[in-house]
Amino acid sequence: QKTIGILTSGGDAPGMNAAVRSVVRTALYKGMRVIGIRRGYSGLLARDMVEMNLRSVCDTLHRGGTVLYSARCPEFRDDAGVERGKEVCVEIGIDGLVVIGGDGSFRGARDLSIKGIPCIGIPGTIDNDIACSDYTIGFDTAVNTVMDMVDKLRDTSQSHDRCTIVEVMGRRCGDIALHSGIACGAVAILVPEVPFSIDAIVEKMQRTLSTGKKHFIIIVAEGVVNVNGIGSVQDIANEIQARTGVEARSTILGHVQRGGAPTARERVLASEMGHYAVELLEQGIGNRVIASKDNKIVDYDILEALNMKREFNKRLYQIADEISI
Numbered sequence: 001q002k003t004i005g006i007l008t009s010g011g012d013a014p015g016m017n018a019a020v021r022s023v024v025r026t027a028l029y030k031g032m033r034v035i036g037i038r039r040g041y042s043g044l045l046a047r048d049m050v051e052m053n054l055r056s057v058c059d060t061l062h063r064g065g066t067v068l069y070s071a072r073c074p075e076f077r078d079d080a081g082v083e084r085g086k087e088v089c090v091e092i093g094i095d096g097l098v099v100i101g102g103d104g105s106f107r108g109a110r111d112l113s114i115k116g117i118p119c120i121g122i123p124g125t126i127d128n129d130i131a132c133s134d135y136t137i138g139f140d141t142a143v144n145t146v147m148d149m150v151d152k153l154r155d156t157s158q159s160h161d162r163c164t165i166v167e168v169m170g171r172r173c174g175d176i177a178l179h180s181g182i183a184c185g186a187v188a189i190l191v192p193e194v195p196f197s198i199d200a201i202v203e204k205m206q207r208t209l210s211t212g213k214k215h216f217i218i219i220v221a222e223g224v225v226n227v228n229g230i231g232s233v234q235d236i237a238n239e240i241q242a243r244t245g246v247e248a249r250s251t252i253l254g255h256v257q258r259g260g261a262p263t264a265r266e267r268v269l270a271s272e273m274g275h276y277a278v279e280l281l282e283q284g285i286g287n288r289v290i291a292s293k294d295n296k297i298v299d300y301d302i303l304e305a306l307n308m309k310r311e312f313n314k315r316l317y318q319i320a321d322e323i324s325i
């Protein structure tokens with residue numbers, strides 16, 4: 001009987017539970033044993049784990065966060081740490097491992113695969129910054145959360161003829177900003193992937209002011225603040241207010257974006273990816289990352305996936321710019 005392990009690692013994301021549930025249920029359906037490992041690679045090294053049964057994942061599908069907890073494990077960056085991880089797998093009898101997380105977690109999965117424990121990565125991060133996959137688990141929920149929050153900000157922004165500048169997450173990736181910016185009708189979207197100028201934003205606002213527009217939303221990806229001379233979102237607000245005469249306020253949404261019930265789309269994606277991961281391990285295949293490409297679930301060699309360059313959707317960015325006048 002095959003035994004597989006499952007862990008969630010790095011930043012948590014809504015939908016991770018749906019992936020865990022799918023992995024557990026698929027593996028049990030196929031007659032495998034499943035060990036749930038708590039707090040990522042830290043829990044592996046600490047042997048903090050529990051055998052999962054059909055009921056272990058009850059009532060988790062609709063919950064944000066991760067029932068397996070997540071952690072960062074610095075020891076796993078060194079060969080000695082990975083070697084200890086392998087020894088624990090051998091000792092417990094773990095024949096394969098599913099790792100739900102981001103690029104960092106996949107590096108650990110690759111190192112462990114090379115040592116003979118087949119590992120499969122599932123992209124779980126709100127940032128959508130995994131190059132090989134069009135979508136990562138958590139992104140859709142985060143964008144919907146931002147949309148709900150900005151809709152509320154728009155009400156007050158509209159009532160006071162204000163400009164509201166909202167900083168959203170995404171690390172070095174502008175996807176949360178781009179998608180929420182489109183969904184919220186932002187007049188400008190600032191992302192690390194595309195050069196922008198405050199001059200151009202001021203000019204665009206002045207043009208739209210002359211056509212009768214009185215309130216504005218600007219979405220700023222966290223990847224552009226405090227770099228290249230761009231200060232905090234409050235600094236941007238101060239400059240916009242000084243140059244346009246429109247009262248400007250800044251809001252940093254922060255960790256609300258990491259929480260909440262996963263959207264339907266997220267649950268479906270996570271369920272498909274979890275199922276696919278177990279199918280690979282069933283065949284003894286490891287060192288792969290699951291991805292969503294053109295609406296199909298596919299898999300890539302981990303190193304190949306890590307070396308891919310993420311393509312920013314310039315066309316969508318252009319559309320956002322053209323329709324926000």
Ligand code: ADP
Nearest residue numbers: 010011072073076077101102103104105107108
């Ligand atoms: P994410 O997986 O979301 O990118 P991190 O970069 O924090 O998050 O990585 C999560 C964990 O993956 C780290 O705490 C560490 O245990 C492991 N990890 C990260 N980078 C490496 C690496 N280069 N080699 C091995 N393991 C790594």
